[in-house]
Amino acid sequence: MTTIKDVAKLAGVSTATVSRVMNGTGYVNPSTKEKVNSAIKQLDYRPNDVARSLYKGKSKMIALFVPDIMNPFFPELARAVEDVTNQHGYTFILCNTDDDFEKEQTYLNALQQKSVDGIIIVSSTITKELVGKISTPIIALDRIIGSNISSVTVNNREGARQAVQHLKSVGCKRIAHICGPEHVSNTAKRLKGYLDEVKNEDWFLSSYIVPGEYNFETAVQATKKLLTDHTEIDGIFVWNDLMGIGALKGAEELGINVPDELSIIAFDGITVGETTTPSLSTMAQPIYDIGTQAAEMLLEQINNSGYKTKREEFTVQLIERQSTRKRG
Amino acid sequence: MTTIKDVAKLAGVSTATVSRVMNGTGYVNPSTKEKVNSAIKQLDYRPNDVARSLYKGKSKMIALFVPDIMNPFFPELARAVEDVTNQHGYTFILCNTDDDFEKEQTYLNALQQKSVDGIIIVSSTITKELVGKISTPIIALDRIIGSNISSVTVNNREGARQAVQHLKSVGCKRIAHICGPEHVSNTAKRLKGYLDEVKNEDWFLSSYIVPGEYNFETAVQATKKLLTDHTEIDGIFVWNDLMGIGALKGAEELGINVPDELSIIAFDGITVGETTTPSLSTMAQPIYDIGTQAAEMLLEQINNSGYKTKREEFTVQLIERQSTRKRG
DNA sequence: CGCATTCATGTAACCCATTACATAAATAAT
DNA sequence: ATTATTTATGTAATGGGTTACATGAATGCG
Known part of the structure; x- marks a missing residue:
């Protein structure tokens, strides 16, 4: 050299x-x-950037923590962050945390030792205490970490409400909800939105709420059990698209036609939802924009000493596809 | 600090x-x-790892180039590489190249300036000349770059042959092929495999081969056109799963039942293929293993001075799902 | 006992770029 | 003409580790 x-x-x-x-x-x-x-x-x-970094104490690198890049929600987010990152001459580090606290700790240490300039974190396990110890700028994405850490999220509760309203508007009379993983904060928010809309209906039963894992196969099983136990159900609001596709499959395996006999709507707006038959109605998050926003906020926090904590909330948008249809 | x-x-x-x-x-x-x-x-x-890096000339970081992490083939690959990387105390950098030569060049420079220890590259545009100028260890993944650069690939041609054989074995008499993007070397290999099996059939027409982009929507259109022009077709081998799902959709939109009237098989073995209705038969690549292998070869090349160029080829495996079925 | 090793630790050079500080020349201001 | 500025460039300290080399003590061996 x-x-x-x-x-x-x-x-x-x-x-x-x-x-x-x-x-x-x-x-x-x-x-x-x-x-x-x-x-x-x-x-x-x-x-030599390393020499430069040593003197400056900055590395021109930023990192993104996601639970698992194989979860189809995250590639688009990662892409958005990397695009912004790259446009500003930063290098992009990706960390799969599996929502494992120890892994998160290890990554955090490693990144600090490398003088990484900032970190965007999607996590349900990380604590404000752990993050608070660190001077590296941090943005919480999709989920909130603590009150003094900037975040970018969506209106989960209101979005869930709109999903249920949509099911009602296409004529559903008995609406169930398949929940997300317990430890994820969005699970509770979307459940609340669902409850806002159904808890005062005379038909509502608490057994219309079924737990789910973050996972296709368990969603298939949960749906089959739900529809077998409650043949009266004609609408399901599913926690996310991946599980929504599972619900589609579950209904299909029971010979229940979607959307003629059952309407299904989910949440997230990932691309696969368009490709299924029937295609999946969903409350779409502006995933790419969310990622862009988080990255830009992070860069601002890195470069402006006078930066103050921000809280950005995007709104989700109903995308009506084939899995929900007005019934006569 | x-x-x-x-x-x-x-x-x-x-x-x-x-x-x-x-x-x-x-x-x-x-x-x-x-x-x-x-x-x-x-x-x-x-x-401080930066100080250490400066002295040693090594950074304990490795990078992965993919065209676009949003393409569902790559998250699993990225996950595999990151897992190995992480286990060995390395930090993982992700670069989306869009198969753009200039972006690749820019990334390569940036990474060298940061003393990145090694790079795994999935690319159709990068040249051996560009890579040859660099002393950083490099592994070509999924596609071969040059004879003196180690690579990890699958048996594309043989896999394609097996896909067509499978269509024959379930009774298909007229088999078409929807190709991948022109500039990707695997496109030609899978096409050759297809031709190996069909070029001597008396029914074979060159118009059974239709070009496709790397893209769901164009695959839908290509399929519709193909099936409209050639109503006799009863089997399609599609270049990859993403496009295979498009083919499924295209057939569905024409009211053609899969697999009763038409069998479809694709290539790759990405997870979404399991979730569609009907689920998609495919020649599955051991994606995670491929990524692991590439990462391990890279680490070996980084740490063993006596390393010599290697060429590793994995075999693909037929996964029979609902989109191909034996006909009476 | 005397020389050769092994053990133990410190000093200072090194990795490479950035910048505070010093110095000197050129230009501007009075 | 003389002092104040601006321009131009070099020297050396700095960032935080690692290691070659030096030195001295402790142990081994003939």
């Missing part, structure tokens, strides 16, 4: 002058600048 | 001794070691 010394020698100046030319700082005589630039070109010199 | 100097001072030794204790190198008196360790614990000292 060629170093700044090689350039300095070839150009016949000191390394300080080369550095000044590289960074456009301080005074440099135009003719000197030219000599230096030509030396840089001639040697194809590129500065 | 506490530094090695703080530890040295507290323990009453030199920084060299602290370093020796940290790294287990050289001679250290047991009692000294204890003093140092207790100082480290007391100060909660963690070494």
Whole structure:
């Protein structure tokens, strides 16, 4: 590797002058600048970012924590963050935490040791205490960590309400809910939204609420059990799209036609929802925008010393597809 | 941040001794070691990896290039690479290249400047010339870059042959192929496999081969056109699962029943294929294993100076699902 | 006992870029 | 003409580790 010394020698100046030319700082005589630039070109010199990082204490890298990139909600988020990151000359680090507190701790240490400039975190397990100990800028994404940590989320409760309202509007009379994983805060919020809409209906039974894992197969089983136990159900609001597709499958395996006999709506708006038959109605999150926003907030927090905690909430949007249809 | 100097001072030794204790190198008196360790614990000292990287010229980071993490083939690959990476104390960098040569160049420069230890590349656009200029260890994944660059791939041609054989075995008499994107080398390989099986059939027409983009929607359209132009077709081998799901949708929109009237098989074995109705038969790649293998080869290349170029080929496996079925 | 190892630890160079500080020349202001 | 500024460039400290080399004590061996 060629170093700044090689350039300095070839150009016949000191390394300080080369550095000044590289960074456009301080005074440099135009003719000197030219000599230096030509030396840089001639040697194809590129500065060592590690040395730069060491001096500056900043690495031009940012990280994203997701539970698991294989969960189809996260690739689009990751893509958005990486795009912004990349546009601003930062390098993008991806960490799969499995919502495991120890893994999160280990990652956090490793990243601090590498002088990573900021971290975007999607986590249900991480604590404000752990994050509070750290001086690295952090943004909470999809889920809130603590009151003094900026966050980007969506209106889960209101979105859930709208989903149930939509089921009602297409004529559903008995609406069930398949919940998400217990430890995820959004699970409770979407459940609340569902309850807002159904708890005062005379038909409502608490057994219309069934627990689910974050998982296709268990959603299939949960749906089959629900529809077998309660043949009167004609609408299901499912916690997320992945599980919604499971519900579609479950109904199909029971020979129940969607949407003629049963309407299904889910939450998230991931791409696969478009591809199934029937395609899946959903409360779509603006996933890419959410990721972009989080990344931009993080960069702002990194670069503006006067940054103050922010809380950004996006709204979800009903996308009506084939799995919900007005009944005569 | 506490530094090695703080530890040295507290323990009453030199920084060299602290370093020796940290790294287990050289001679250290047991009692000294204890003093140092207790100082480290007391100060909660963690070494600055940037300083370490600068001296060593290594960063303990590896990167993965994928065209686009939103393409459902790549999250599982990324997960596998990150898992191995993480197990060995490396940090994982993700780069979305969009198969854009300029982006690839920019990433490559940035990563070199950061002393990244190795790179795993999935790319159809990158050239051996570009990669050859670089001393950083590189593994080509899914697609081959050049003869002196190690690679991990699958038996695309043979897999394609088996896919067509399977369609024949369930009774298909007229088998078409929807191709992948032109610039991807696997497109040609899978096409060859298809041709191996059909070019000598008396029913074979070159118009049974239709081009496709890497994309759900165009696959839907391509399928509809194909099945409209050639009503005799009763089997389609589709380049990959994403497009296979599009084919499913296309047939459905024409009112053609899969698998009663038409069998469809695709390639890759991504998870969504299980969730559709009918579920999609496919030639499954061992995606996670491929990623693991690539990551392990990369680490080997990083750590063993005597490493020599390797070429690893995995075999794909037929997974029979509902989209292909024996006809009476 | 005397020389050769092994053990133990410290000093200082090194990795490479950035910048505070010093110095000197050129230009501006009085 | 003389002092104050601006311009231009170099020297050396800095960031935080690692390690080559030096030195001295302790142990081994003939």
